Amino acid sequence: MLRVAVPNKGALSESAAAMLAEAGYRRRTDAKDLTVLDSANDVEFFFLRPKDIAIYVGSGELDLGITGRDLAWDSQAPVTESLSLGFGASTFRYAGPVDTEMTEADLSGRRIATSFANIVRADLDRRGITAEIIRLDGAVEISIQLGLADAIADVVGSGRTLRQHNLRAFGDVMCQSEAVLIHGADVAPSRAAEQLIKRIEGVVVGQQYVMMDYDCRKDLLDAAVAITPGLESPTVAPMADENWVAVRAMVPRAGHQSVMDDLSAMGAKAILASDIRSCRF
Ligand SMILES: Nc1ncnc2c1ncn2[C@@H]1O[C@H](COP(=O)(O)OP(=O)(O)OP(=O)(O)O)[C@@H](O)[C@H]1O
Ligand SMILES: O=P(O)(O)OC[C@H]1O[C@H](OP(=O)(O)OP(=O)(O)O)[C@H](O)[C@@H]1O
Numbered sequence: 505m506l507r508v509a510v511p512n513k514g515a516l517s518e519s520a521a522a523m524l525a526e527a528g529y530r531r532r533t534d535a536k537d538l539t540v541l542d543s544a545n546d547v548e549f550f551f552l553r554p555k556d557i558a559i560y561v562g563s564g565e566l567d568l569g570i571t572g573r574d575l576a577w578d579s580q581a582p583v584t585e586s587l588s589l590g591f592g593a594s595t596f597r598y599a600g601p602v603d604t605e606m607t608e609a610d611l612s613g614r615r616i617a618t619s620f621a622n623i624v625r626a627d628l629d630r631r632g633i634t635a636e637i638i639r640l641d642g643a644v645e646i647s648i649q650l651g652l653a654d655a656i657a658d659v660v661g662s663g664r665t666l667r668q669h670n671l672r673a674f675g676d677v678m679c680q681s682e683a684v685l686i687h688g689a690d691v692a693p694s695r696a697a698e699q700l701i702k703r704i705e706g707v708v709v710g711q712q713y714v715m716m717d718y719d720c721r722k723d724l725l726d727a728a729v730a731i732t733p734g735l736e737s738p739t740v741a742p743m744a745d746e747n748w749v750a751v752r753a754m755v756p757r758a759g760h761q762s763v764m765d766d767l768s769a770m771g772a773k774a775i776l777a778s779d780i781r782s783c784r785f
């Protein structure tokens with residue numbers, strides 16, 4: 505039986521659960537459940553704190569896990585990314601009071617509060633900076649105001665929390681994070697694990713495309729194919745009016761509205777874009 509770790513709460517949990525459900529796996533019905541047995545798919549899901557997931561997967565107790573790249577990195581557990589999942593994007597950065605123009609060099613001899621002590625330690629070591637790291641569990645942004653720290657290093661999503669606390673991010677982005685599927689670094693994924701990875705990949709890739717359908721005059725077909733080349737090549741089907749054809753092609757979701765504009769300007773009619781819930785190539 506495949507054993508898979510899923511965030512039980514936090515920023516990644518809802519999207520992770522939705523993605524697994526879309527891939528055909530059983531959802532938990534009670535937010536307090538810590539395990540779900542999906543016997544139809546021969547998988548057991550374990551709902552764990554995202555910060556702990558890489559530790560379980562790295563130790564080999566669990567086969568796969570969904571967590572954040574930043575959390576996996578900070579855990580120092582021996583795990584490898586099987587797949588990027590396209591949600592939970594964030595950056596991990598230093599921040600200080602808005603009225604001080606801090607740079608990384610100013611961190612020397614200062615106190616830095618963070619929940620990601622290992623990422624910060626590695627960054628400071630790389631720069632040859634000696635500073636005190638104060639490890640906190642959360643609500644890190646308040647620590648400067650309370651006099652505990654001079655700077656923080658934390659996850660920045662929308663940037664709202666920094667603004668609310670009169671803080672400004674500075675320096676290089678230490679980690680460009682998103683939700684990832686991980687497996688143990690020392691073991692190749694089993695066939696069962698590969699199948700789950702493929703299913704999730706089908707959902708992730710499906711979300712990056714739309715299916716575009718439209719009608720076009722036969723004499724415009726070459727121009728239409730140039731606008732929507734599809735993956736291999738678009739499907740072209742006859743219509744009752746022999747001067748027209750129906751065309752179907754996958755189009756990257758980003759920019760698909762301008763593809764529709766171009767098709768319309770070319771003379772295509774009845775242009776439809778629909779979601780792809782899952783796919784395999
Ligand atoms: N806007 C965001 N705020 C916080 N974390 C985010 C955000 N966007 C993505 N993430 C990612 O979510 C993960 C944080 O997981 P965590 O379990 O700490 O969730 P949380 O929302 O902080 O919940 P909690 O604080 O209750 O533990 C990290 O990988 C982080 O990069
Ligand atoms: O840039 P934003 O969109 O405002 O999001 C970033 C904030 O969200 C997270 O905190 P969370 O709400 O998880 O609380 P925590 O600090 O207690 O973990 C993170 O630690 C930042 O504080």
Ligand SMILES: [Mg+2]
Pocket residue numbers: 642
């Ligand atoms: Mg948090």
